[in-house]
Amino acid sequence: MTEPERIVIVGSGLAGASAAAGLREGGYSGAVKIIGQESHRPYELPALSKDLLLGDAEEPNWVHEAGYYGEHDIELIGSTAITQLHLGNRVLVDENGGEHSYDRLLLATGSQPRTLPVPGGALPGLHLLRTLDDSRELRATLTEGARVVVIGAGWIGCEVASAARKHGAEVTVVEPLSLPLHRVLGDTIAGVFRDLHAEHGVTWRLGTGVTELIAGESGEVGGVRLADGSTLDADVVVVAVGASPRTALARQAGLELSEETGGGVDTDATLRSSAPDVFAAGDIAAHFHPRYGRRVRVEHWSNAKDQGTHVAANLLGAHENYTASPYFFTDQYDLGMEYRGLADPFTDELVVRGDLGAREFTAFWLHDGAVAAAMNVNMWDDGDALQALVDNAKQVSADDLRTADLGSLV
């Protein structure tokens, strides 16, 4: 099979940069070009709501050293958005009218944070958190006594609340659901996170949405009106209501999108899109997962890194399925957590091993008696066993999960 001469990657995030590295590590000697809107070279996002916001680091985790791209003959074009994709003649057009031809294309355009569709939803001064610049701007506002309102109690909202409390800010988190992280964790485990934040001084406004963002005297956002009619004055307002895949380019080009996963780019199990020369990886990919028998779109760090690396061989003509289980992690105050797998906490059976109250436990979700997901909180010794239980969808009794040596169950 002849190798493609030119591979172009749109998006200079973790998936895009990992794919470029994978191409070179796989021995590919043709042209590799990454085109991204970011002005910074590729970096990882998790520290933006953790170490950087906490003040424990000044720099993000760069995906590669500054010299890496030049040394590996990878052309990295920053501060440039691609606005058109022409599948017929395999050409991309950037915002300046520049054209970029490809033989194989990887779309790794990631996600964009959602905004609030309410009056005042675009007021100046509102904070979203997706980029290094967003994180640095937000960090500068998190000071002793600052009144911080976080809208949305998902992972990023919870991590922002944790960082803001560390800096002595007065933090209120507003969430329309009855518990933080409720959709992913269900009642019992989400309750652990509610209590964690409450113990660290966060004020919860659960079960109520935001109906308006209110301008202060400066014209910048200065408050939030809630669905129950009350208002919160704020020095800092952070909108953390989730992200959506950046599919404008894919949509314009006519690639098939997947409504079932919130609009990602449809790919087969090898990450190939509906156009044979175009692949997708990372947050944007609605990938057909052979084990789950359906499309899965995962907005997490390991998925971006691993799919990026994996897709490199397929860009060169291999047909390898991507089969990894989803994995993610969070750090909030003194709680560290890893979650492996994919479960529905409202229909799967929850089994807890360890001590919920002490926040040292592993939660399992069983689907028809098989391990669908495992989440270890402040317990770090069983990672390999948990991975194997999830990867193999192991049939295990709830009693064994609670008490047996986990390694013996694999």
Ligand SMILES: Cc1cc2nc3c(=O)[nH]c(=O)nc-3n(C[C@H](O)[C@H](O)[C@H](O)COP(=O)(O)OP(=O)(O)OC[C@H]3O[C@@H](n4cnc5c(N)ncnc54)[C@H](O)[C@@H]3O)c2cc1C
């Ligand atoms: C604050 C924060 C904290 C997180 N923490 C965790 C965590 O603790 N654990 C975890 O597992 N996951 C975490 N995640 C999620 C994880 O980081 C992402 O899933 C992952 O980085 C996605 O990588 P990606 O390469 O697919 O997309 P992105 O990192 O979004 O990169 C896509 C890039 O494409 C560019 N782009 C988009 N459209 C165009 C275009 N038309 N032209 C040119 N460039 C374009 C964008 O500017 C962007 O730079 C976090 C995310 C955020 C925002």
